[in-house]
Amino acid sequence: MNSRANQLKAFDRLLTIMDELRAQCPWDKKQTMETLRHLTIEETYELGDAILDNDLEEVKKELGDVLLHIIFYAKIGSETNDFDIADVCNSICEKLISRHPHIYGDVKVENEEDVKRNWENLKLKEGKKSVLEGVPKSLPALVKANRIQEKVAGVGFDWEAPNQVWEKVEEELAEFKTEVQSGNQDAMESEFGDVMFSMVNYARFLNINPENALERTNKKFSKRFQYLEEKAKAINKPLKDMSLAEMDVFWEEAKSL
Template sequence: MSNAMKQLQYLMRCLRDEAFGCAWDKKQTFKSIAPYTLEEAYEVVDAIEREDFTHLKEELGDLLFQVVFYAQMAEEAQHFTFDDIAAGIVEKMLRRHPHVFPDGDMTRFGEVTSLTEQEISAQWQQIKAQEKNQSDQSLLADVPVSMPALMQAVKLQQKAAKVGFDWPNVAPVFDKIREELDELEAAMREQNASHTEEEMGDVLFAVSNLARHLNISPDVALNKTNIKFRRRFGRIETLVSAQNKKLADCSLEELDHHWEQAKHEGL
């Protein structure tokens, strides 16, 4: 293990030290840290999307710190150690890449004939199924319910698709979206809040299905649109301010005009 990794683990032990550690770090639990882990993971993705490699290095460090934090708490409770985590993932990756490491042996690297991408994917899923003994549980059991909703929808669809429960091409997916939109409008006319929420969920599920068929991550695509919206709305704010006005004083037509200007400017 590198000196930097050892220093990081020692730092974490100091922060959690009962006598001399940080009061905030000492009181944290697995559950209290979990939201920060999600936040750090999204910040990693954000840096990647912006191709900001300076910040990517920093964000990856923050994410690594989360792993070390969990490992320290687990070691204190005598569940497992950081070395156990590292050894476990090495063992798993060796087991799941027999086309690269025959019999899970790293010393035999380079001996195996390459498989196609499709064959590798099929092999990976077969090995995962064997590991989890999926014949004894639901096909969807290993999709975490705590996963972000759009990502979870795609994962569920991918699982179902592996046993043939999927549209053959993208055309019927568009039909399904139109069907769900019609049902949403009908629920709105009924003024039934619960039914409207349900139909809204169906629309989002269908749209995420379309993204999957197009090999697009709906989370990534939506995040890019969010960034674009921030950029264009920021331009609206600048244009309104230049007129010595406030946003609240502008009509929708004025704001929409500025929005179109921002689009015309390539923002």
């Protein structure tokens, strides 16, 4: 691996290239934080895909893309004298030091859960009015549910055992079933949301990341369906002309691959 000197040299090289692009490239000149925002979100999702695929070469490339965006935002911030990359680095350094008193202070912790509780309590002492302030409003709902539950658990608002959470799942499923039978669309949607929220909570107790779990299933389903499409094409029969029984033969084949 590279030495610290080489790592800093590479970082300095990226900063220099960013300066040159911002000064000379017509596209880079035009960008603002607002125009970069959706691209940053896209790059983050691409990094997430690479991580789920365990493609470390792709992870390296996508980390570079995300890092470029961080450098880009800092460059724009420096142009208005609001902040630069040094301010960004120093800000996170100071936060990490203040949030880890068990490393940089005299606080004692026994385990990871103690660290999480300290983290949330420290944020409240820093002036945050709610532990939920740190959950971005624009997060996808499934990810947001998981983060909300992690946040409140960090200050002790949590179930004591997994079986209690599963009982809540069963309770929410029964309520959802009742509303399905009633035919009230709004009530069905509300109860379905409760079912999903409770399932996310149960997943957390089992140390399962619900977003990762669902994405694995998405990928598995897509792979099997694409196999089905390939087989249908091979026999020159459109899927719309195949019976479910015919499609199921290829689907079972795909499951065994």
